[in-house]
Amino acid sequence: MRVLILGAAGKAAGAAIYSLRLIPGLERIYLADRNAEALCKLSADLAHLPVSPRYLDADNESSLYERMKEADLILGCLGPFHHYEGRIVRAAIAAGRDYISLCDDPGSITEVMALGPEAARSGVRVLCGCGLTPGLSNLLACRASSWLDGVDSIELNWFLELGSNLGTATLEHLLRSFTGKAPVRRGGRAAGARAGSWEEISDFPPPVGSRVVSYLCHPEPATLPDAIVGVGDIWFKACVGSRARGLALHSLAWMGEGERTELWQTLLRTAAIGIARRGERSCLAAVRVTASGVRNGTPHRRVLCVAGDYYRLSGLVMAAAVDGLTRAEWAPGVYTPEGILDDPEVFAWLHRAGLHILVGEAKQGDGPGECYFTPGGCYN
Amino acid sequence: MRAAAPAVLIAMTIVLAFLAWRGLKAGSAGDISTELAWREADEEDLF
Numbered sequence: 001m002r003v004l005i006l007g008a009a010g011k012a013a014g015a016a017i018y019s020l021r022l023i024p025g026l027e028r029i030y031l032a033d034r035n036a037e038a039l040c041k042l043s044a045d046l047a048h049l050p051v052s053p054r055y056l057d058a059d060n061e062s063s064l065y066e067r068m069k070e071a072d073l074i075l076g077c078l079g080p081f082h083h084y085e086g087r088i089v090r091a092a093i094a095a096g097r098d099y100i101s102l103c104d105d106p107g108s109i110t111e112v113m114a115l116g117p118e119a120a121r122s123g124v125r126v127l128c129g130c131g132l133t134p135g136l137s138n139l140l141a142c143r144a145s146s147w148l149d150g151v152d153s154i155e156l157n158w159f160l161e162l163g164s165n166l167g168t169a170t171l172e173h174l175l176r177s178f179t180g181k182a183p184v185r186r187g188g189r190a191a192g193a194r195a196g197s198w199e200e201i202s203d204f205p206p207p208v209g210s211r212v213v214s215y216l217c218h219p220e221p222a223t224l225p226d227a228i229v230g231v232g233d234i235w236f237k238a239c240v241g242s243r244a245r246g247l248a249l250h251s252l253a254w255m256g257e258g259e260r261t262e263l264w265q266t267l268l269r270t271a272a273i274g275i276a277r278r279g280e281r282s283c284l285a286a287v288r289v290t291a292s293g294v295r296n297g298t299p300h301r302r303v304l305c306v307a308g309d310y311y312r313l314s315g316l317v318m319a320a321a322v323d324g325l326t327r328a329e330w331a332p333g334v335y336t337p338e339g340i341l342d343d344p345e346v347f348a349w350l351h352r353a354g355l356h357i358l359v360g361e362a363k364q365g366d367g368p369g370e371c372y373f374t375p376g377g378c379y380n
Numbered sequence: 381m382r383a384a385a386p387a388v389l390i391a392m393t394i395v396l397a398f399l400a401w402r403g404l405k406a407g408s409a410g411d412i413s414t415e416l417a418w419r420e421a422d423e424e425d426l427f
Contacts, residue, residue: 143426205418303416344427359425360416 001326004030004071004097006056006088007078009038011167012102012131015315016077017046022353023322032056032067058084061091068095073325075318076101079169082176085128086111089334093122100321102131102314104173106183106219109134109336113223116334126334130321130341131314133158134219136306137287138227138338139346140357141220144291144302145228151293153233156220157202157213160310161284162241162276167311170283171276172269174240178253182215183222185234190222193235196250202237204286205307205358212246213237219336227338241276248275285310288360303360313355320349 003020005013008031020026031046032054033039039053054070057063058078064087068074074097078084085101085108092099093115103109112128119126129135137156145151160174181192199214216238224234240246249272256268286307293300306313321337324330324346347357 146427147425203415304421305418344423347426348423357421357426358418359421360418363415363417 001025001073002028002030002071003073003075003322004032004054004067005075005077006032006058006067006084007076007169008053009033009035009042010077010079010169011165011311012079012169012314013075013077014042015309015311016075016102016318017049017051017315018312019315019319019353020322021049022319023326025326026050028052028071030054030067030071034058058088061087064088064091065095068092068097071097073097073322074099075322076103077318079104079167080172080176081105081108081169082173085109089115089119089126089128092126093119093124096122096124098125098325100127100130100318100325102135102318103128104131104134104218105176106217106222109219109223113334113336120331120333123332125325125330125332127321127325127340128334128336129219129223130318130337132285132306132310132317133287134223135317135337136313136350136355137220137289138224138336139342140287140289140304140306141224141291142227142338142342143347144289144304145231145293147302148291148293148295148300149297151228151231151291153292154224154228154231154235155290155292156218156234156236157204157211157288157290158216158218158236158238159202159204159208159211159213159284159286160238160240161280161282162245162278163280163283164277165281165283165311166276168273170310171272174249174276175253175256175269175272177217177238178250179257180217182217182236183219184215184236185221185225185231188230188232196254198237200237202239202288203360204288205305205360208284208286208307211239212243213239223336224338226336227342245275245278283310284308285313305358305360306355307358308355316350316353316355319353320346323349 029051043053081103082105085103089112182195184193193215202213218236221234288305291302
């Protein structure tokens, strides 16, 4: 199988390439990016793998089409996704190539889902939103819900540490997600909540601990009702970095909301990079999913969580999707992870690859000294 | 009334500064104690 990675010089693509070494039968990996210098360096670093660099102008449809024709499977790591995703999926359908992406923009996922009939006619399989969140978060929501007889609500919480390793596209996604109406589900109906509002404290496993989370524009509340039927409320809240830096980024995002001049946006983006990329290199992340409802006639809740390096986890989930695509007979069409990857074999693959899912339970007594193994290492 | 205005302004500033400090402190990374006990999920926990 020949794989083309779009946005290969980015942080998420680097992690995906690292995880792809676990997939057998990869004939060639084409690394496509606009940054030719970074591509040459990456190709030299990955000389032990069957990689070939390819210059890509993602704003040019014919350049996209030409690159896609070389491969059997396209991996979309090219953000910000609100800018590229729709165009890339149309090019993949035109080229007749399967496509898996890390897309995390709610609007783009809705746009891509609408292309389902077109993809089915072209015999193309598209899997959209296949990273840590959305992606693994969707699968955890399905698993947490399956433990209950009836699900009333699903709460998704995400923590992302800011640091020098944070990618530019991730930062742009965050700034966009801090503005506008976040998709939520209330009383079984789609609704919206002001991004950044309704703060509450959420507990993550150590070393993340208690964090103040607030609404963020993410696609899970919009896509999960198709897989978890009958759930009344779904919402997504997040915390980015420390309280002070999170508030600063929120403020910058609000200042850039609406129609602004390019100069103003550039100034805000520069300030955001200065705030977000200070300090530690790694981007520790945690996703916590809480499903509440009824089990055996009594109220229960199920809490599942993962923690580790943000890009490493995202790359791992993408590689699991590639593995699933090569093994399973998925019919052509457009899918979200919960529609196709909620399978014991996928979880077994992720476990073998080093992913450890945690269950949160009410404390029986003090239990100091836990150590949580994650793909990012061991956290005490 | 006008004489009391600076005092009211200073008091309000102090209260707001205190609330901001508390808010920032609540969200900082210091507190890793959680209400939940965490354990690794096995296959039966998931399927």
